[in-house]
Amino acid sequence: MLVVGVREGKCGMLSVVEDPMIVEGPTIVEGATIVEGATVGFDDSGPPGVTTGEIGDVVAGLRELVTVGVTVSSVAHAKEQLDLYEQISRLAEAGQVQVLGAVDASGVYVEHGHYSATVMQRHQTQSSSATATARDKTRRMLNQCDQIAEVFFDGKIGVDHIRVLARAFSNPRTVDAFIQQQHRFIQWAERLACKRFEARVANWVRTNDFDGPEPNDRAHENRDAKLTQDHFSEAWQLRGTSSSAVGAEQREILDAYIEAEFHKDWEAAKAVFGDDVCVDKLARKPAQRRADALHQIFLDAAANPNSSARGKTVHNIVWTAETYAEMLRRFAGAEPTPFDLDTYRCSTVDGDPINPAEAFIDSLTSQIRRIVIDARGVVIDMGEARFLTGLARLAMQISNDECCWPGCHLPTTACQADHILAHTKGGQTDQHNMVPCCAFHNRTKERGYTVWRDTNTGEIHIVTPGGEQIQ
Numbered sequence: 001m002l003v004v005g006v007r008e009g010k011c012g013m014l015s016v017v018e019d020p021m022i023v024e025g026p027t028i029v030e031g032a033t034i035v036e037g038a039t040v041g042f043d044d045s046g047p048p049g050v051t052t053g054e055i056g057d058v059v060a061g062l063r064e065l066v067t068v069g070v071t072v073s074s075v076a077h078a079k080e081q082l083d084l085y086e087q088i089s090r091l092a093e094a095g096q097v098q099v100l101g102a103v104d105a106s107g108v109y110v111e112h113g114h115y116s117a118t119v120m121q122r123h124q125t126q127s128s129s130a131t132a133t134a135r136d137k138t139r140r141m142l143n144q145c146d147q148i149a150e151v152f153f154d155g156k157i158g159v160d161h162i163r164v165l166a167r168a169f170s171n172p173r174t175v176d177a178f179i180q181q182q183h184r185f186i187q188w189a190e191r192l193a194c195k196r197f198e199a200r201v202a203n204w205v206r207t208n209d210f211d212g213p214e215p216n217d218r219a220h221e222n223r224d225a226k227l228t229q230d231h232f233s234e235a236w237q238l239r240g241t242s243s244s245a246v247g248a249e250q251r252e253i254l255d256a257y258i259e260a261e262f263h264k265d266w267e268a269a270k271a272v273f274g275d276d277v278c279v280d281k282l283a284r285k286p287a288q289r290r291a292d293a294l295h296q297i298f299l300d301a302a303a304n305p306n307s308s309a310r311g312k313t314v315h316n317i318v319w320t321a322e323t324y325a326e327m328l329r330r331f332a333g334a335e336p337t338p339f340d341l342d343t344y345r346c347s348t349v350d351g352d353p354i355n356p357a358e359a360f361i362d363s364l365t366s367q368i369r370r371i372v373i374d375a376r377g378v379v380i381d382m383g384e385a386r387f388l389t390g391l392a393r394l395a396m397q398i399s400n401d402e403c404c405w406p407g408c409h410l411p412t413t414a415c416q417a418d419h420i421l422a423h424t425k426g427g428q429t430d431q432h433n434m435v436p437c438c439a440f441h442n443r444t445k446e447r448g449y450t451v452w453r454d455t456n457t458g459e460i461h462i463v464t465p466g467g468e469q470i471q
Contacts (some may be wrong), residue, residue, distance in 0.1 A: 004380075028314050036246050040217040048221045051464065079245045081311075085388070087155045089159060090343055093135075093162075094153050094155075096121070096135055097135050097138050097139050097142065100117055100121050100139050101117075101401045102120065102141075104116070104117035104118075110466070111464055112407075112470045113405055113441055113444045113464075117136075118132045119346060119408075120134070121135065122407065122408060124407075126332055134167075135161045137163070137166035137170055138162055138166040140169070144169075144175075144176075144179055145169070145182050147183060147186060148182050148186060151189075151190075154187075156190060157189045158194070161189045161194060162189075164194070165185055165189070165201065168201050168202075168204070168205050172204055174205055174208045178208075188201070220242075220243040223240075223243065224240060224241045225238070225241075226237075226240070227351070227441025234354065236295070250294070252296065254293060254297070256288075257293035257294070258289055258290055260296075261284070261296070262289060265283050265284055265289065266282065268283060269281045314400075315360070316348065317346065317348065317354055317363070318345060318346070318347055318348070319345065319346055319363075320344065320346075322339075322340060322343040323339060323343065323344050323346050323356060326361075326362070327356055328337060328360075331360065339356075349401065349412060350401050350402070350411035350412055351402065353410075381424075400435060402415075402436070403415050403436055403438045404418075404435040404436060404437055404462075405437065405441040405444075408438055408440075408441055410438040415436035415437055415438050416436070416437055416438070418442050419433050419434060420435060420451050421433055435451075435453075435460055445462075447466075448463065448465035449462055449463065450462070450463040451463075
């Protein structure tokens with residue numbers, strides 16, 4: 001089996017030693033390389049520790065192990081293989097956490113304009129925000145919890161378990177007790193499945209948070225609302241948290257709208273069935289009426305002349321001509337042909353996908369604005385102004401669905417319109433010379449970074465003051 005261990009109980013240490021035996025597929029062979037501790041991606045010119053070449057050897061060994069494949073001959077052998085690959089996963093996560101700590105300590109992430117080491121890791125590894133944040137919380141916990149760090153770097157705590165602990169550690173009101181009782185969490189992690197472990201740790205936090213704020217205050221402080229889209233189904237989910245008083249008020253408003261939607265269905269059904277009308281004959285299910293009631297609340301809020309939102313809300317759906325033409329064909333009864341992935345687009349300005357059939361039906365009763373885009377993907381000139389506003393700003397947003405800086409995914413509607421060539425240096429305020437840039441990277445750009453657009457591809461390139469292009 002794969003042998004792992006920690007030579008020193010400190011984050012950032014790693015050594016490679018030779019061990020006479022290691023599992024390769026179903027067979028135990030001699031002379032393989034064993035990783036002791038967790039990997040840190042220092043290059044040969046960096047601080048003492050493992051070199052990039054040595055890490056590359058480990059990766060090559062793992063790649064060969066996966067290429068060979070795995071066969072299972074018995075229950076015992078299956079358990080052995082599952083444990084082996086689980087150890088690999090745990091050590092790889094430990095390495096990610098240590099690399100994150102090294103990047104944070106060095107501060108090199110600033111050179112590429114990243115806001116933090118966590119943002120740089122998320123961009124470089126193409127991880128989700130949740131994964132990157134969980135690793136950062138883990139790093140912070142391990143810096144103060146030597147006992148947990150030792151067993152984690154020894155592969156004795158799984159990734160899910162360590163993230164549960166990191167979340168509990170982040171509670172500032174229980175952190176001191178957490179550090180003092182590390183041994184208890186280690187014992188739980190070694191014998192409890194993740195679901196029971198999470199419940200046990202959550203109960204520990206609740207029972208030790210006796211100095212925390214009152215529940216209503218905590219709920220108010222942590223209030224949140226978020227609309228997120230599943231990119232496969234294209235469906236949206238609304239999630240929110242509010243205090244008891246605000247939640248009760250929202251519930252009353254929602255219930256009133258739900259009742260109004262119910263009466264709409266009832267009256268429509270009564271017109272068809274007369275006195276035989278009943279709930280089973282209503283057009284919509286309760287869940288559908290709840291969703292429609294919430295949507296109606298949004299619509300009424302947008303139409304309110306005294307709304308706190310500035311200006312009139314306009315919902316823009318961006319089509320390519322090829323996509324819309326194909327939907328026209330289908331609507332006319334022609335046999336569908338596959339969309340061309342190189343030209344397909346049916347989305348919001350921020351790039352959130354919209355079902356083309358649903359959007360096409362909506363377009364039949366909506367206004368359509370024609371915008372021409374050249375071969376580079378840049379919207380043609382739509383007027384000149386010092387501040388990009390109105391149709392010109394919309395044109396820029398259609399060309400770019402997020403901040404132009406690599407690794408920054410702030411939607412274009414939340415970004416500023418930034419000049420590629422500064423206006424003070426003769427740069428024009430048009431779609432060719434404007435890109436969406438968040439406030440942070442707009443300021444970062446002024447510290448000696450060079451931004452330019454490739455005239456052939458239309459792509460934006462950013463070069464550091466040292467001459468390195470940010471990928």
